[in-house]
Amino acid sequence: MPFTLRRLFPLLASLLMSGAVLAQTYPSKPVTLMVPYPAGGLSDVIARTVNTTLAKNFGQPVIVENLGGVSGAIAAQKVLNSPSDGQIIFQGSPNELILSPLANAAVKFKSEDFRLVQMIATAxxxxxxxxxxxxxxxxxxxxxxxxxxxxxxxxxxxxxxxxxxxxxxxxxxxxxxxxxxxxxxxxxxxxxxxxxxxxxxxxxxxxxxxxxxxxxxxxxxxxxxxxxxxxxxxxxxxxxxxxxxxxxxxxxxIWTGYFVKKDTPEPIVQTIHKAITDSLTDPAVRSGLEANSQLVAKPLSLVAVDKAYVDGTAQFRAIAKSINLQPQ
CATH class of the missing domain: 3.40.190.10 (Periplasmic binding protein-like II)
Incomplete structure (x- = not known):
């Protein structure tokens, strides 16, 4: 066996093992649910409808953090500036992650910098x-x-x-x-x-x-x-x-979903996906969202979620192009 392959196999095995360990230990501390608008609005209501059940599914507290500004981009950038360890989950929509970079020249991230883990509701x-x-x-x-x-x-x-x-x-x-x-x-x-x-x-x-x-x-x-x-x-x-x-x-x-940084390890993404999916079946979560005129999302597999985000990004970018939206 060539020397490079002999060195590569242990490395791959180590990566697989570390991924398994991450899945077993995550989350080991409270998780932050980042809401890109001030407290009291509809986005905040959605987060506080979901976070208690999500905490139960995680086995750790889920703390809602409100951070408004620049059409949600300040909160989104804070998530991107944090480690890719799933400890900060972003509650977002096309407004913040697809349209904001197209409309505001100060916003430097792209929608592809985030990964959609699960849809929550549609307005x-x-x-x-x-x-x-x-x-x-x-x-x-x-x-x-x-x-x-x-x-x-x-x-x-x-x-x-x-x-x-x-x-x-x-x-x-x-x-x-x-x-x-x-x-x-x-x-x-x-x-x-x-x-x-x-x-x-x-x-x-x-x-x-x-x-x-x-x-x-x-x-x-x-x-x-x-x-x-x-x-x-x-x-x-x-x-x-x-x-x-x-x-x-x-x-x-317009839909709301939960996002992480795109390079978050797959085992962590899978754990978050399961916790959110299980939360969507909780009667208290469903009734709370429906009471605020939200259509509770149908849980999707990670493959289907990835496709939905790609399709949604293309749809909103096409609308923005059709009206010649320019960053200001």
């Missing part, structure tokens, strides 16, 4: 309109928007910031309808909602929450449609976007 997107917008469904909205654009008074749409998913949705809506619309960026959903309720902005394509249902029933805003393929339980009072004529294919959701 439905609502087509919201101010209460006095003179339309009652999506097709009426398209006709009205076209009329206003011809009069030189394009309708306005809110987002939670340039390059955000909701900015892209608005731009994509303008592109597919060939109707000029004006983007009005906000620093978060709260001020966007405030101006929508006050009539300062016309529409907002936003993650659906129970509060919107209550506001719609109070006549304070309109829900023209859900960007779903069909009417789902809990939102059956509102049309699916596929029921419209003008925007039948304008179906979108």
């Amino acid at each position: 439905q997107i609502a087509f919201l309109a101010r209460k006095d917008l003179p339309v009652n469904n999506v097709d009426e909205f398209v006709d009205y928007a076209r009329k206003m654009a011809k009069e030189g008074k394009p309708i306005t749409y809110a987002s939670v910031g340039p390059g955000s998913f909701y900015h892209l949705l608005g731009e994509h809506l303008s592109k597919v309808t060939h109707i000029e619309m004006t983007h009005v960026p906000y620093k978060g959903a709260a001020p966007a909602n405030q101006d929508l309720l006050g009539g300062q902005v016309d529409i907002f394509l936003a993650p659906f929450g129970k509060s919107y249902d209550e506001l719609a029933k109070q006549g304070k805003l309109k829900i023209l449609a859900m960007l779903n393929t069909e009417r789902l339980e809990g939102v059956k009072d509102y049309p699916a976007i596929t029921e419209s004529k003008a925007l039948k294919t304008f179906t979108f959701t």
